[in-house]
Each structure stands twice: as structure tokens, then as C-alpha cells.
Amino acid sequence: xxxxxxxxxYPVKIKNPNAALAKIIISQLGGPDGELAASTRYLSQRxxxxxxxxxxxxxxxxxxxxxHVEMISTIxxxxxxxxxxxxIKKSGFDTYxxxxxxxxxxxxxxxxxFDAKYIGVKGDVFADLNEDLAAEQxxxxxxxxxxxxxxxxDVCDPIRFLREREIVHYQRFGDALRISQDKMDEKNFxxxxxxxxxxxx
Amino acid sequence: MNDMRKxxxxxxxxxxxxxKEAVLYLDTHPEDKTAxxxxxxxxxxxxxxxxxxxxxxxxxxxxxxxxxxxxxWVLEPWxxxxxxx
Numbered sequence: 001x002x003x004x005x006x007x008x009x010y011p012v013k014i015k016n017p018n019a020a021l022a023k024i025i026i027s028q029l030g031g032p033d034g035e036l037a038a039s040t041r042y043l044s045q046r047x048x049x050x051x052x053x054x055x056x057x058x059x060x061x062x063x064x065x066x067x068h069v070e071m072i073s074t075i076x077x078x079x080x081x082x083x084x085x086x087x088i089k090k091s092g093f094d095t096y097x098x099x100x101x102x103x104x105x106x107x108x109x110x111x112x113x114f115d116a117k118y119i120g121v122k123g124d125v126f127a128d129l130n131e132d133l134a135a136e137q138x139x140x141x142x143x144x145x146x147x148x149x150x151x152x153x154d155v156c157d158p159i160r161f162l163r164e165r166e167i168v169h170y171q172r173f174g175d176a177l178r179i180s181q182d183k184m185d186e187k188n189f190x191x192x193x194x195x196x197x198x199x200x201x
Numbered sequence: 202m203n204d205m206r207k208x209x210x211x212x213x214x215x216x217x218x219x220x221k222e223a224v225l226y227l228d229t230h231p232e233d234k235t236a237x238x239x240x241x242x243x244x245x246x247x248x249x250x251x252x253x254x255x256x257x258x259x260x261x262x263x264x265x266x267x268x269x270x271x272x273x274w275v276l277e278p279w280x281x282x283x284x285x286x
Contacts, residue, residue, distance in 0.1 A: 006261050006280055007210060009218070013286040056228035064221060074281035081283075168225070175229035 002063070009067040010161045014078040014154040019093035021155055022079040023109065025146060026096075028162070029072045030106025030114035033138040035162075039065035041119035041135060048123045050194040051183060054176045058132075061169050068162055073104045075158060124193050129177045133170060140166040202284055206258045210285075213254055213261070216247035 028034045042062030049055040080093070080102040088097050095111060106114035120131045143163035150156055183194070202210075223240035230236055251261055259277040260266040266274050278285040 003262055003264070006259075006274075006277075007214060007217075008280045008286065009221075010214065011211065011286040012281070013283060053229050053231065057225065060221075060224050060228055064225075070280070077281050078283060168222070172225050172229060179229055 002066075008071055008074060009064070010071060010158055012071060012074045012078060012158045014075065014152070016152065016154070017081050017083060017087075018079050018152065018155075019083055019088060019091035021150055021152065022076045023091065023093050023096065024149060025072065025075055025079070025155075025159075026107055027109035028139070028142060028146070029069065029076065029104070031108035031112075031142070032118045033135060033142050034106070034108075034114075034118075035065050035068040035072055035139075036106050036114055037118040038062075038135060038139065039069060040116070041121070042132065044119070044121050045128045045132070048121075048125075048128075048195040050125055051180060053179050054125060054129070057172050057176045061172065064165070064169075068165065071158055071162065075155065076104055077102075079155070123195055125180045125195055126177070126190065129173055129180065132173045133177065136166045136170040136173060140170070202258075202278065206254075207286070209250070209254050209258065213247065213250045216243050216250055219243035220247050 029036055031037075039062050042058040042065065046055045046058035046062065049058060083093070083102065088094050096105075096107070099105075108114075120128070122128050122131070140163055143159055143166065146159055147156060147163070150159065180194075185191075220240065220243045223236055223243060226236050227233065227240060251265070255261055255265040255267070259273045263274050266272065280286075
């Protein structure tokens with residue numbers, strides 16, 4: 001279970017609304033490498049993890065990703081406040097506005113709604129951890145791309161924080177992979193799935 | 202939110218960040234004594250800062266609500282509001 005804490009993980013205070021920025025940043029909410037996919041991926045994968053340390057890192061990173069969903073949603077909420085119909089049309093935000101007004105709905109930058117196809121749960125510790133390592137790098141690249149397109153320091157600041165977290169999570173998933181490999185039988189490295197098969201000696 | 206309250210919130214966020222980092226590290230290094238001591242230090246600071254904040258300003262968790270002042274949980278700003286940051 002979870003308990004809500006009434007605070008952001010890192011402050012978000014954007015002085016100037018800018019719907020054009022919201023239109024691209026929304027990919028880190030509902031896009032293929034976004035925070036919603038990240039939290040769903042890790043919190044789902046943990047059940048089939050054979051090692052408690054790995055289930056632990058997936059639980060705690062997955063929980064932090066929920067805080068990142070909240071931060072991205074806050075950035076979108078603050079960027080789209082007090083918009084006029086003219087600003088909505090000029091910024092290209094009109095294609096989102098027509099269906100969702102200024103509500104927060106998970107879509108990718110090109111408008112494709114969030115899809116569970118963005119996550120993988122293979123039920124195998126090595127397949128799943130390698131997916132997670134790639135996912136953190138893909139999210140980091142998305143943040144790098146966003147930082148190339150954003151020039152408002154109020155927006156760049158929380159985006160840089162989120163980018164750094166992808167790197168830390170990558171490190172921790174690397175530790176989890178090392179732990180899992182250390183527990184494998186060196187004579188039969190990928191010969192059995194510790195999440196499923198009973199080990200026979 | 203007044204400036205003092207925002208400063209207190211920033212302090213909580215800072216301590217919570219240190220605790221979170223320690224938690225993630227300890228998940229894959231559960232016997233690391235230096236990391237355990239780091240976790241203990243910042244958990245204590247976070248708990249104290251959270252208690253002080255809840256006494257002076259309002260709840261961080263629903264559980265931390267002082268009911269003598271009404272249901273402050275919904276009367277105080279939500280974290281995404283501009284004024285809460």
C-alpha cells in the first residue's frame with residue numbers, strides 16, 4: 001500500500017505559462033519512455049523477482065517514479081494556466097485542448113495516448129532488469145532532448161533534476177543486475193529462470 | 202504560503218532526498234555500515250523537520266493532521282499549486 005505525502009519531491013514554480021512547452025513535456029507523462037510507464041513497469045515487475053534486494057529496488061524506484069509523474073503533471077498544470085484561446089491556437093496546444101481542455105491526460109508529444117505496450121514484464125529477472133536499464137537511458141535521452149528545446153530556467157530546473165534521477169536509477173538497476181548474476185549457477189548461467197523454475201542440484 | 206513556510210518545506214525536501222538516496226543504495230547494499238549510519242542521520246532530521254512543519258503549518262500526511270484546527274488536509278494548498286512552491 002502507499003501513503004500520500006503532501007509535497008513535491010523537488011519544487012516546481014513556473015512564472016510564465018507556455019502551452020508550446022507543455023505540448024512536448026507531456027511525453028514524459030504519457031509517452032513511451034515517460035514516468036507513468038516507468039512506475040507501472042517497476043511496480044509490476046517486482047512480483048516475479050526471485051531476490052528480495054531486487055524486489056526492494058523495484059518497489060522503491062517505482063514509488064519514486066510516482067513522485068515524478070506528479071512533478072511532470074505539476075509542470076504541465078503550471079504551464080497551461082490562464083491561457084487565452086489565441087495563445088492556445090498559436091502554441092499548437094489546440095489539438096490537445098479540444099479533447100482535454102487543460103486537464104492532465106497521459107499522451108505522447110505527438111498525441112498518442114498512453115499504452116501498456118510501452119512497458120515490458122517478462123517474468124525473468126535478467127530480461128526485466130535489462131529492460132529497466134534501457135528504460136532509464138531512454139528517459140534520460142528524452143530529458144536531454146527536452147532540455148535542447150526549452151529556454152525557460154523555471155522549467156529547465158525541475159527537468160534537470162528528473163534527468164539526474166534517471167542516471168541514479170540506472171546505477172541502482174546495474175547493482176541489482178550484478179547481485180542477480182552473482183546468484184546464478186556459473187555452470188549453467190542462463191539455463192533456468194530463477195523467477196519460475198525450481199532449482200535442482 | 203509565507204517565505205518561512207516555504208523554507209521549512211525546502212528543508213524537508215532536502216532531508217527526504219538524502220533519505221531516498223540512502224534507501225535506494227541500501228536496497229542493493231544492505232550490509233553497508235556507512236550507508237546505514239547516513240540513513241539513520243537523515244531519517245532523524247527528516248522526522249524532526251516534518252514534526253515541526255506539521256505543528257506550525259499543516260499536515261504532510263493525512264495522519265499528521267491536527268484536528269483541533271479542522272481538516273487542514275484539504276484546507277491547505279496542494280503541492281502542484283504555484284503558491285505551494
